[in-house]
Amino acid sequence: MAVTRPVDAQSHVYLVDGSGFIFRAYHALPALTRSDGAPVGAVQGFCAMVWKLLKDLKGEDAPTHLAVIFDHSGVTFRNALYDGYKANRPEPPEDLVPQFALIRDATGAFDLPCIELEGYEADDLIAAYARQAAEAGARVSIASSDKDLMQLVNDQVTLLDPMKVRRIGREEVIEKFGVPPEKVIDVQALAGDSVDNVPGVPGIGIKTAAQLITEYGDLDTLLARAEEIKQPKRRESLIEHAENARLSRQLVTLKADTPTPAPLESFGAADPDGERLVGFLRAMEFRTLTRRIEEALGAGPADETGDATAPIDRSAYKTVQTLEALDAWIARARAARVVAVDVETDALSASAARLVGVSLAVRPGEACYIPLGHSGGDLADGGGRPEQIDMASALGRLKPLLEDPAILKLGQNFKYDLAVFARHDIHPAPYDDTMLLSYVQEGASGGHGMDALSERHLGHKPMSFKEVCGSGKAQKSFDEIDLKTATQYAAEDADVTLRLWEILKPALARSGLSTVYETLERPLPAVLARMELSGIKVDVAQLSRLSSEFAQKMAEAEEAAFEAAGTRFNPGSPKQIGDILFGEMGLPGGKKTKSGAWSTDAAVLEELAAQGYDLPRALLTWRQFAKLKSTYADALKDAINPQTGRVHTSFALAATNTGRLSSSDPNLQNIPIRTEEGRKIREAFVAEPGHVIVAADYSQIELRLLAHIAGVEALKDAFRAGQDIHAMTASEMFGVPLEGMDPMVRRNAKAINFGIIYGISAFGLANNLGISRDEAKTYIDNYFKKFPGIADYMEAMKAEARERGYVQTLFGRRIHLPSIRDKNPSMRQFAERQAINAPIQGAAADIIRRAMARMDAAMAKAGLSARMLLQVHDELVFEAPENEADALIALAREVMSQAPLPVISLSVPLDVDARAAATWGQAH
DNA sequence: ATGTTCACG
């Protein structure tokens, strides 16, 4: 799909006369039918013309925006003016009619916007878009050879004849009509047009018309002074048919105020999805065209005879134990310009792990392992320390290679390698990451671990870490592995990475996802490696105090629970709780879990507590403190790195379906905030002495994106005016004034706003608000009525998912939803809700990724020594010297709120709240 | 290993 991109003086907008293309394609080419008998000649011609146009438009004439515009079948407003309009035109040929729909599909396959409007001709829409673009200062090119469009030519607007590759500007119009573009309609009004049955004035052709208009200035003057004309026939004809001339002028004048069905900004040109395009062409059975386009896009099946899938021979890998050998490998890497790199360490956490060795691969099958930190496993020496290059010398040789801007480094989950190298002051660049190449093309499902990728793409199962190091208690650290085994394992990883890159990198361009990868994925490993290495300080004493406090509260709640139950049991066991509540006590059970047991989750217990029972209340209290103690207070204390005294999370870049990050070991994206007790945990995240924590978060980013994407004017206006969006929703929906609004009414509106983002259902909303399904249904219908655009958006996303198997964010990230076509209706409906949610959640994820990619450079440029520490989906957390707080707040606001630019210009502002304080808790 | 619950956006 095309992207949304602002139109300004740097833009070059192409408007393609789709209907003109169709008739030209139909008449210029011999009839052609598909094997099933469907006529497809015009489709082929159309595709060939579009392809040629796109191919010709490289370089300085490249479009920033492009759309294909069609006539809409049926009568137009011109027929109301004059029922003879186009009356002479025969019905389109029988074998062309079924091709109209296919040609719209073809436009979609090229990822081009397909524009038409009932009651208007393509020319009117072109006139309207041309005017809008010109008003925005853009250049406009109209791809058409229709002379009726020449009236639109001016300083900014030219016509492009797609077949003759000829630009038609002012000079060429004068050549054709004998008058400049602004007088073309007057000439056409006089001359008429037999094809369109525009009457004009009998006896006057283009030449005479041009001569008359040039002499008298314009049509009205000419008609007013018709008496002065010397030639009697001409004079009489003009006087007699003056009305016809005026009518004709109305007929030939293109309506630049035609309503435009899609905003000009949405025409942003983007790489086509090569797979989809080639798939369409192949389905149409255009053999030659398919092959030509396949070749040009580098599409087609991966080269299976290439080196990448040749069998892997681990015994061919080399162990590098001398500087001379290392230099030789570095020279080979330099010659290849590309080198796959993998580090081996003694632990999983990059912030704690020590470097054990480095492997390199320069061509498929040609890889080596450079042991640097092995402490044992020398087979020749009965298990002692093997011969190795001194670590400092080896890294001294590797650093220039890894940092050479002309050598591309390849890694799998390269964030890890970057972090390990950074601790040795090596900062590899540029790099590609095969994990991210895979993620951006295939999405999160399926996994992007090296083993999974290798099996998927190479049909090869690499040596497993378990095979090498064992597992459980007997697990060895990699530095204890003998060099022969270590080499086979480590060098294979580099080899596999290189081979994967040879397959995944070309596939990226074929899918049209290079920009997504380069802007939203590739910058992140370096940024996240820095964040992870920075870590965040936690106040151990505070966590210890909290742990005791929570233990105390748990004990109290436990006693209260035993008292109420009249028996002792494990309050942590949902099964035992269910047995007591719904068995022994005989309380009314609510929901069941999916395995059929009684549910005892918070919603159920709350319901029972509200009915006056003591046990569920005690259990809720116990659960709250148990959670806070074990998941937070105790776990965070254990997660402190003794070397740094800080907590270092790991951010996963390729874990979610929508492009969000995830955080683990420990997860710092779910630190409590919603309850007072929970907030105390957040208070334990502190800044170093003399420093502050700065937290900056997007305000309502998902609702803002919904307003933009679905084009909900009322929501957009509210955001522009800085209104309380939930209150405004409530006011619209329930017709209550903003002043003195009942908080419950606002709460309902808020639940609906969130529900909409999640792909609302009456059931879900009813559940959430504790109302009946009928009531919930009424709310939803009312919402759709008050905010037109939302329902259309939802239907459009579902349709897109069904048609393509994926939906996209504003920035082009794809979210695959294969189960949208599942035969199981509940699977399908789940996918439909994902189709609604994913473009919104995904766009928000894209935006904060863009902000993160820019933030380090922005801080450096501003001379700040602040560091970015955490990302929590719509929030960035920094640590800064106290005296930088104000500057950092201003900078974070700027970078975050401007992050969509220049690719996307949102129609709503992105507000960012930012605050500095001694703790993360206080910075909210 | 799987299910349940609950912390966050």
Add this chain to the structure above:
DNA sequence: GACGTACGTGAACATC
């Protein structure tokens, strides 16, 4: 009328 149901995560604990 029936599928089932709000979107995206990770961690702890119980239970098999």
